[in-house]
Amino acid sequence: MAVQGSIYEGAVVSTENQTKGKGQRGNTWLSAPGENLTFSIYLKPKFLKPTQQFELNRIVSLALFDVIKSIDNDMKAFIKWPNDLYVKNLKIAGILIENNINYQQISQSIIGIGLNVNQTEKLPSTATSLKVITEKTFALNEVLSSIISRIEHYYLMLRSNDVRVIHQLYEQQLYKKDKVSFFEDSKGKFNGIIRGTSTEGNLHIEDEAEYIRKYQFKEVRFL
Structure with missing residues (x-):
C-alpha cells in the first residue's frame, strides 16, 4: 500500500x-x-x-x-x-x-x-x-x-x-538501568551497568573497568 x-x-x-x-x-x-x-x-x-x-x-x-x-x-x-x-x-x-x-x-x-x-x-x-x-x-x-x-x-x-x-x-523506564547485568558482545561475555542511550539511540554500558562501551543495534545482547 x-x-x-x-x-x-x-x-x-x-x-x-x-x-x-x-x-x-x-x-x-x-x-x-x-x-x-x-x-x-x-x-x-x-x-x-x-x-x-x-x-x-x-x-x-x-x-x-x-x-x-x-x-x-x-x-x-x-x-x-x-x-x-x-x-x-x-x-x-x-x-x-x-x-x-x-x-x-x-x-x-x-x-x-x-x-x-x-x-x-x-x-x-x-x-x-x-x-x-x-x-x-x-x-x-x-x-x-x-x-x-x-x-x-x-x-x-x-x-x-x-x-x-x-x-x-x-x-x-529503561530496563536494567543502573543495575549490574550480564551481556555479550563480539569480544565475549561481561558484567556491566546500563547508563543510558545516546541521542542517536546507541546503548551505553559501563563495564567492570568503568569504561563506557557504546553499542548500536545487534552489537550486544542481554544474557
Missing part, C-alpha cells in the same frame, strides 16, 4: 492472524490468532533526520509503556533497549520499525507492533501477556485505541521538537 501510494499518514493496518511476523535479528513473532494485537502504523515523519530514527522507537516504547501501566499501575513494566517491552523479566511486546530515507529526511516509516494481550497458552517461557498478569480478558479494539492515542500524543511532541522530555521519560 505504501509503494502504491494508497495509504495516508496515521493509517493503521491490523490483523487477527499474523502468519509471517518479523522480529529483530531475523527472529519471528508468533501470536495466537484472535488473542493478541498485531498491527502496523504508517507515518511520514519528514521532520526527522536519518540520525534521529531512534526517536520513533522511543515514542512507541513510551506509548506502550503508558498503556500497560494504565491497566495496572503496580505492574513492573520496563522498556528494553532497543525495541521490546518487558513486565518483570518477561517480554510482553515487540516493535519493528522500517524507515525509508530520502534527501536527508525520513520520508516514510512503517511501525510494526506486537502486544501479547489475551494469550495464556503456548507462550514462550520468556514471554507473558496482559491476561497472564492480571487474570482479566481485554477487548482488543479498546487496547489498540489506547495505544494509538498515546502514540499520537508522543508523535505530536516529537513533531514539536520536544525531544528533551521524551528522552528523560525513556531513560526513566
Whole structure:
C-alpha cells in the first residue's frame, strides 16, 4: 500500500492472524490468532533526520509503556533497549520499525507492533501477556485505541521538537538501568551497568573497568 501510494499518514493496518511476523535479528513473532494485537502504523515523519530514527522507537516504547501501566499501575513494566517491552523479566511486546530515507529526511516509516494481550497458552517461557498478569480478558479494539492515542500524543511532541522530555521519560523506564547485568558482545561475555542511550539511540554500558562501551543495534545482547 505504501509503494502504491494508497495509504495516508496515521493509517493503521491490523490483523487477527499474523502468519509471517518479523522480529529483530531475523527472529519471528508468533501470536495466537484472535488473542493478541498485531498491527502496523504508517507515518511520514519528514521532520526527522536519518540520525534521529531512534526517536520513533522511543515514542512507541513510551506509548506502550503508558498503556500497560494504565491497566495496572503496580505492574513492573520496563522498556528494553532497543525495541521490546518487558513486565518483570518477561517480554510482553515487540516493535519493528522500517524507515525509508530520502534527501536527508525520513520520508516514510512503517511501525510494526506486537502486544501479547489475551494469550495464556503456548507462550514462550520468556514471554507473558496482559491476561497472564492480571487474570482479566481485554477487548482488543479498546487496547489498540489506547495505544494509538498515546502514540499520537508522543508523535505530536516529537513533531514539536520536544525531544528533551521524551528522552528523560525513556531513560526513566529503561530496563536494567543502573543495575549490574550480564551481556555479550563480539569480544565475549561481561558484567556491566546500563547508563543510558545516546541521542542517536546507541546503548551505553559501563563495564567492570568503568569504561563506557557504546553499542548500536545487534552489537550486544542481554544474557
